[in-house]
Amino acid sequence: LLPLCRLASLSSLPPSPSLLSSRQSLCIGHTQMFLLLLSLSFLVPSSGMSRVCNEVSFSSRVASWRELQRVERIAVASTTTAFHIDFAVDEDSFQPLLETNGLPLLINSSPSHDPIWTHVDILAKSLRLRRIFETNQEDEELPLVMLTICESGSPILSFDDSPFKVDSIEAGLVSISSLLFFSSAPQGDILIAQCIQGRVHVIFDFGSLTPSSISGGRALDDGKWHDLRWIHQFDSVQLFIDGVLANSTSPSGLYRKLDLNTEIWIGGGPVDELSLPLSPPLQSTFRGCLQRVLLNSIDLLSLAPSDMRSTCIMTSPPSLTLFPSSRAIVPFSFLPFSFEFRLVSTANEFISLRNALNENLVLITVDASNSFVLTSNSTKYTQKSNPAIHVADGSWHSFSLKIRASRMEIEVDGITILWLEGTEVRSMSVNLASIVLSASGCYRSTTLDLQGIPTEGKIERGTCAMTDRCTPNPCVNGGSCVQSSLQAQECKCRDGYSGALCHLTDSPRSCEEYFYLKSLNGRKLSKKEKKVVIDVDGGEPILPFTVECSIRPNEMGEDTVITRLSHQLANPLRVTGITRAGEVRVDLNYRIDITQMEKLVDSFELCSQLMRYECKGGARLMTWEEDRSPSSWYSTRHDKQGLQWGSAPPFSRMCPCALHSNCTSNKLCNCDSGLDGVDEGNNTYSQLLPITSLFVGGTTSTSSVAVSIGPLICQHKLVFETVTFVDRDSRLTGQSSFQDGKMVGEVSIGGESFEVKNTKKINDGVWHDIHWEANSLGQRLRVDDEEEDDHRLIILPRTLNWTIGSRSRRNGIGFAGVLRNVYLNGNPLPLGLIAREENAMGIFEGEKGKCLHHDCSNGGRCVDHFDCYSCDCSLTPFGGDRCTRDHSMWIALDSSLSIPWQNPSQTSLCHRLAIQTASTNVSLVKSRSLFGEASFNLSLTTTGRLSIAVYDGISLRKSQTFGPLNISNEITHDISFCASLSSFKLTVDEQIAFNIQGNFSFFKSFNVWHLIDEQFTGCLSRLQIGSSFPLKDPTTSRLKVKSKGDLQYGRCPSPVPLVSSPFIDSFSESSPTPRHPSTTGLKIGMESPPGSPSLVSITGILGVFIICVLLFVLASLVAYMRSRPEGVYDTNEVSSYPLDHPKCSPSKSDGALVEQPLHPSETEYFC
Known part of the structure; x- marks a missing residue:
């Protein structure tokens, strides 16, 4: 269903009228002027519908049409590489086109007329292109805009508490079952959508008699058109507001199919007939405008009665935006004094009542809990809001001030929350001269002249300049979003997280990183095993978990970091008595989920788990009973059965002893011989690890088995492998997905570049910890403990390619040094593995510099630049490039x-x-x-x-x-x-x-x-x-x-x-x-000093000898040149070349030096 509606937004109107309903099936409601699109992704298309679509293009930044059009795709050709799109359903009422994450949609243009299409689905009368960065208007080049537009076909209907109903069978609507797995009972299916206090609520039930609810959006009752889509895909229900994913949930019960009733109500409905209690309470009517309501691709508005108005008549109340440190002074004229407001979440002064001397009579402020507090200036009486209403949540609220005799009442959203009584109120009603609005936010009213009242500071009239930055919540890891200003937000992070979006964790990513951080500043490093909380992706979305970290010597005696993940089965699992194969099941609990397991195991070069199977009394492991099937097995993290034991090949039904041909009785396992035995080995196949469940059985009254599974032990973290760049023209490249860290971080988009620099020197030959992040709010660059920030709005580029090292493979301006522990958006980059796979020139595994074989002499210290080296002679009495100069x-x-x-x-x-x-x-x-x-x-x-x-x-x-x-x-x-x-x-x-x-x-x-x-x-x-x-x-x-x-x-x-x-x-x-x-x-x-006879004589003799040799060589060369035969030259000709093929570099002479009439291909040029 795709409905389009526009609703009233005044506080005097009913707060939440209903838009559309179906008895036991469908109901949509709203209280504002907005565009409602309820889209079911599994709708059955109707053969009776047809659309007329066209391809249009224009060279302008603004396009308009007489009638409302449906825009399906957009392409832009321009030398400027990036634009934003604004669209308007009404005349000149533009609003930005957003992505599902709430950010403005970015249109990347093509420098040629070969279009790069971006698919959209909007209704608009006008489109406007907006460059993401401002340019000089005189030098501006008009872009070429290409669109695919279709006729809308839906009329605009205006509702005034008068719904209409549609016969679903006559309209061609059938049961929505084409993409669902379960059938549904004919009663109990409902779908209700309504808007309460600027927030959309959708209630649905597929017949289980347990309604579910999903809500989203904020301040939608702002008098503008809004787009709503409700999408159901089996176990997923999503709600989109203006193209932004506002919320998602899963339906309750077993049913997944929506059966429509015979009647569908639009703009209201007989909600009293519903027997189930619903929350929030249902509204029965709707006041506003609808443009498009599609259900199963059926345009329901086209089935509306012909006598309903087809013109949307809606007036917008005067509005005003106050920026920080500004205020509006409203002269007092009559009561009640009422308006609507929308505030920024900061504790400050909201409204003050003043006399003719500009003295405060009553002051109302917003406290830290975002509730109102009233303070009387004469009696110093203070009263907190009761009930406490959250007035700085970004939504529209109504405010009303009433004075009756000796009582003053303040209402918010129709509820009296503050009041004063007595002679103080009587005096106030006589002396009240003005009411001052001073809280940063938006205000609107049909009774106050907000367009003409006096103001101080920065203000905007006729519009609300607040952009909701907290819907959807951009903060991750449980962080809460707070609208800190009209155009910005802040994230309040939980303990253990930090960053602009709470996306950084204080926990190390691995045991290797933990020990590295502990070794900084010369601290003594303990190699004993200890429990450490690690966050394998450095923030989100994978949650931290606990492992055991230690440092142990390997077979070569080198220290190796060990990561161990334990489970609850510390003692062997013993099974006795008569059991069937796999009858005894034990799940191993590692206290992490499958995603954490995947990330942990895949990040190591080697993981292993000890497996031990001890059999007594003739119990068998892989050849149980007559069918010779396994009696015991295990399952992996992917719920696959492991049909091998220890280090035997996967699914081979073998044990480690079979690999060395030393199993008892020449069987494939020691425990297949019928004798007492043990099969033991380390399972090193990462696709089988960790072992998540054991299935043990096959014992008799006289036999028994004991199964032991050791902890998961991993070593050689791939991302912690070091690679050395010894050539500044070498590089590593790859692909990765990017989402919404003296070092320079740079973001380039739309022909503009933004840099953030850190002043700390890092070319000192020691390890440095570098974190660079870039998000829509700016950049941050941290080198060790020094941090630099660049706060500005940035449109992040969309690229899937990353490069480490040289950008262009030339000029020698790339990176030379050692890298390890590189993460990109939380994903580790195993540079050692990548370097091995690419066999990149100039890049080596390990820490290999040029100082391994140097000739710094006399105690000079070699300074490794990795592509070269220099000698530091500052701590010696010697000098020179190689510390060989003796200062004497x-x-x-x-x-x-x-x-x-x-x-x-x-x-x-x-x-x-x-x-x-x-x-x-x-x-x-x-x-x-x-x-x-x-x-x-x-x-x-x-x-x-x-x-x-x-x-x-x-x-x-x-x-x-x-x-x-x-x-x-x-x-x-x-x-x-x-x-x-x-x-x-x-x-x-x-x-x-x-x-x-x-x-x-x-x-x-x-x-x-x-x-x-x-x-x-x-x-x-x-x-x-x-x-x-x-x-x-x-x-x-x-x-x-x-x-x-x-x-x-x-x-x-x-x-x-x-x-x-x-x-x-x-x-x-x-x-x-x-x-x-x-x-x-x-x-x-x-x-030698002057006067040293031995050195002077040796130098003179050597000089005479060299001069004689040079004279002899010069004379020989002159003699050869004079005696050289004519016509013998070194040329570039090749007789087999085509006649028009150049014989030399592009710098050849204009005319031929020698031309051969018989052999034109051998013409000679001077190059």
Whole structure:
């Protein structure tokens, strides 16, 4: 049935007139001007109906027709890619065309004249295209709109409490049984539709005498046309309002067929004849307009009496919309003061009664429970609404203020909820001058001049600018929707959920994610088994459930995350006595449903369940009695029978021992031999897991069996597999369904792009947790704990393709790094599995970077960029791309270096320097505390031996000399020393020179350093004082240089091979033993100072030799070119090519260089 109606919307009218009824069959009711379409999806088409349809097109954004037309499909050709559609049943009364989810229908245009059709079903006199993003009107290009329209054929009927009835047999209506499975009794079938306080209620019964109800919609009594469809498909009943799925339910009882009565009433009916009590109460009449009422494709309005009016006469009351912080001032003139209102769900001031001095007399506010509260200004008396009516629910409500003598009454929806009495009321009736409306929402009245009253702030006259964002409820996971403003909503989420639509869960998606989150911030990770609530899809629609998580070593000794799901059968199931095959049934309860099982098992590479069958007294498993059928089996999550045991192939009627040919008596199971035995094994076939039921039997009075089923154990989460992108032009692609998370999230639609950026750097070589979401209210990007939001209305694109990595496979601007645990709309993307299937180039399983084989030398840290690497030399005294550059200084006589006061952040217990000198009896390092007496001196003796002197400023004095090695032998020696709480150690060329026991932690207080005294001549390099490197960064290290002689940075002689002495990259303060990298990795390049005769002579000889070689090569090339025969060229011609085939790149010369008259195909060009 497809009825179309338009109804009155004034509070003075009956609140809920009935539209259509069938005794024991059908009734439709409404209280407003609206379009009602009651559509039964199983209707039987009538051969007597015919329609005239046409294809039309126009180049405009608005199309109109003289008569009402039925629009069946729409296509748009335009360079702008997306539009919204508005339609009007009346002149200029446009309303948006919506999808079933309540969002505006998106029309994607085609850039060519090949149409992309969108199927709709609306009645309209006018259509209007609206771009989803505004453009410059001067540059606007008119789109080409193509439509398929059909004649409506239905007249418009106006009802004024005067229904009519239709003979269902004469009209050709039969029992609706073509798509149903059950028959129905001839009595008790009803279908009733009515509108009460702007909400549609449909009551139906298919003969079970237990009526069901479905309702939907809000504020439908707004004087506009509305579309209603009621659809029944066996066990499903759906209600659509204006094309939006408002509600759905299942019918009660066993019957699924609607039998129509012989009489169908439209616009009312004899509801008193119904014997069953119904809720809500039925209305007997209807006042408004109907346009289309179709039942079994029969147009019932065409069967209306000829004397009924065919013109809809309906007046719309004046209306007003108040935005936040605005108000309307209504001068008081008469009582009762009445109007209708529709409010936003926020606690604020609703109405105030004021005197001529603009002072409040009475104030009515909306409290947190969305009920009215009255406050008297003179007596400070406060009264709450009784009964408490929810006035901010988005529906229209009536308000009436009455003052009679000494009593004031306030009515809402015809019910007195607030009142005042006494002399205060008498005084108020005399002094009342104006009534101020200040709550954000819509107002309408037939008695108040809302078009001409004074207002303040932002308002809109003549329309209600509130858009219901909470019908249907966009909040998921039990979240409640609240209309927070005229055009927006908020979702109040239950505990454990968050996000704009309550679609995010606080629970981890898996045990792997749980342990990862626990390991953040350096927290110690416990590997013991614990119960964890996980949400496998990260929000909705699958509910969270509890599993047991642990970390155990696998066969290779590697830690593996184990997910375990247990059932209630902890002890073996023992069956004795005489039983038939499968007689004893036990269901295993995992406390999750089938959808949760599917999602859990399918997300792992390996799941297993231990199965054990122990038989005694001759009980058999797979060969019971003469027919040799199984005596016991199990069922899977798909209710399939499992006819194998343990690791045997599915449905093979075998046991694990048969796979190794070691079953007792050469049977297929140990328990088929007639002897006592055990069949045991792990079932690893995911399609058979988990085991949901056991069917055990086949025992006798002398035999017994014991069956054990272990918990479901899963490991190797597919989505948690890591994949490494080592090529920025590589990518992975796939398909997924999309519904209504320095990182950049971008949404592009209709030629517009919207971005949200996070400022946190993520190219630091550590794991980051990234969540990006986009919905109709905006975008949110969270990186670890930092979050950025972009609040704006967004039309989400409809695409099924996703790409991870490079967009275009060129330019090298794609992603390089490691990914894991990727979810898209709650669906896991197993990138490791996808990479294996696609065999994608530049993408590898696991965490594989370029630092596995690097040549960062001298303790440099390799920084992995995954498609390349770089070397971080900041913690070493070396520099260069590969940390091979040795920062050094040539020091002449009368020169010295010092650090007058070291930065406190650079003080440390470990230090280093390398020297090459022939000087003796000189000081190398002198250090002391600026505010203490502690000191340290490292020097060379007169024989070139290394000597130290230490004083802690109190009592400890140590002096020692290292005799075996002469430092003053003009060979570079690497000296490192480190102090700790228990010892002092100094090494020379990686050999321990001093190892003194004692507390040397006072080295931390040294902040004044004198390096190299004025008697020293030689080279100084690899200098490290604490965590500073004075030769590498003199400014930051506060290095002061005093020189009267030749002092040059980076100029040191190297007459003999240098001794490998790598930098000690770190010293532990708790352990004085330094950690040295391999000496084979030391790479140093140094230059000779001016005046070094050996290097100068070698360089000169080598330069002369190279010049001679170059001159010889040049002379040979010139001689060859001069002697080359004419006509011998390297060309691109191929004689077998067609005559018109190009022989070179598009940059060939305009004319031919050589033309062959006899062989035109061999014409030569310069390319």
